[in-house]
Amino acid sequence: MASLHSRFVFSSQLYPKPNLLLSKSKANAMLSPTFTFKTTPNCTKQDQSTASSRHFVLVHGLCHGGWVWYKLATLLNGAGHRVSAPDLAACGIHPKKLEEVNTFEEYCEPLMEVMEAVPADEKVVLVGHSNGGLSVSLAMERFPQKISAAVFVSAAMPSITNSFVSITKKLVEDVRKDKKDSKDVSGPRRVFSFGPEDLRTNYYQLCAPEDVTLATMLVRPGKPFFDSSVSRDDFVTAENHGSVSRVYVVCNQGRALPRQTQIWMAEMSPGTETIELDGADNMPMLSVPEELYSHLVDISNRYQ
Template identity: 40%
Template sequence: MSKEALRVILIHGSCHGAWCWYKLLAELQSKGYNSVTAIDLAASGADSRRIPEDVRTFKDYNRPLMEFMSTVPDGEKVILVGHSFGGLSLAFAMDAFPEKIAAAIFVNALLPDTLHQPFYFIDQQLQQLSNRKIELEIKPVVITGKSEPFLTACFDSNVLATYVYQNCSFEDLSLASMMLRPTLNFSEDLSNCSPFTKEGFGSVDKICIICNEDALIKEDFVRWMIQNNGNVKETIEIEGADHMPMLSKPRELCQLLASIVDIYSIL
């Protein structure tokens, strides 16, 4: 079966956009994998919407992925790749469209389960950051008709350089400093969501890629999520990768994704 058999969909993490996959896209395309799409979630990357003026809920934020999945023809499957906060985006798509997903690849991403509400895993990670004195840049945004301001979050320059991009080139760090956009943690609506289902989210093959030098989502936390989930098909580690392996280790990540695509293309 050709390399065109399965489409690969790349989902970015918090504050980022489709732009962060540019090196990986080039690597995959150079090897003949041309059916690869990087999606901007709402109010991310080049998407014109803004947080919180236009996007206030996770459902709004994740709508571009859900709309894309709805256009996948019946009988066709894709491979989803989610990075960091993008793991939750994958989980919602897996729950809604399990029959359209051959496999979901979590790249040092939040990995929920079928027992806890989605926000549980965000809260656990935020506690980890707090315990390590890592603080995001929080700004209140007042919206007409809303009594309380929205608290947006972004990475400041120190956190970005020390914990997110520490193994990346200065050029990629500079690019990020220009391209990052504020986000929300969506605590209110994600705390009120039901856990993901075994029939949907639980039924899709899950593959986890661990970045062993990630200083933001630490390896021990990722392994805890994997153990907690209890339904991960395979775990793979990339040596020397920081939080942004698509930039710090694009060739290694490309090789892993290509091998996974090849396996699922012949199943």
């Protein structure tokens, strides 16, 4: 168990600066602005485990926590890779209460601490899921030199050509209107909380029953932050965010975030490589963890 913990870091535990062991990377070539789908790489876990060890930083979505990556983290650890899965503020087992988190930047502080601890000459593969794409975008803007590739998994993806405000408007138009038993309390202290039926039918519909049960036990109320720190026009810039290689993973059976909306976000970010996960709902780290694992390792090998 000690060797596992040495590679798998939940940085919610008072956030000590981790002793990061990363693969040194020199190249960070940008892709041409073409939109292509790639099939699952033809490689086995045994083949991948012989590759150089990488560091994956996994960022969860709204109301979730680092726990949501447990299957993917196990696969990555088993192949010798290092994983950091921080709980963002007031998520997972992070000690802050939701009412104590007032801005998007405060919400993202645990991720920023992980990124600050990465040595200047080393890089990580940064992966964001759902609303975690916004947190990943902030990290790209602040630490572009420490990221070999940013991967957006069925995630919100702002870009220099597509602002947060534009994305929000598109999501309001496209995303399902039936939230079932989830609650969205509007107002100055807007709070969202998932209901079990909404999770089961609109997010986890292709996941194992035990994963649905786990989610209903561990999700916490969350805030979709719309303060000036994230909605300003220069939230992402070409110089920083735009210099990082980007990959979008489309989950083609997603109900919460429809396939066409995911594709639209990728297309609105020129130079983004796009991969489609067939048969994946909006929680691919749980519904198709081995397929997602294969793609992430392939990405890590190509973007060094």
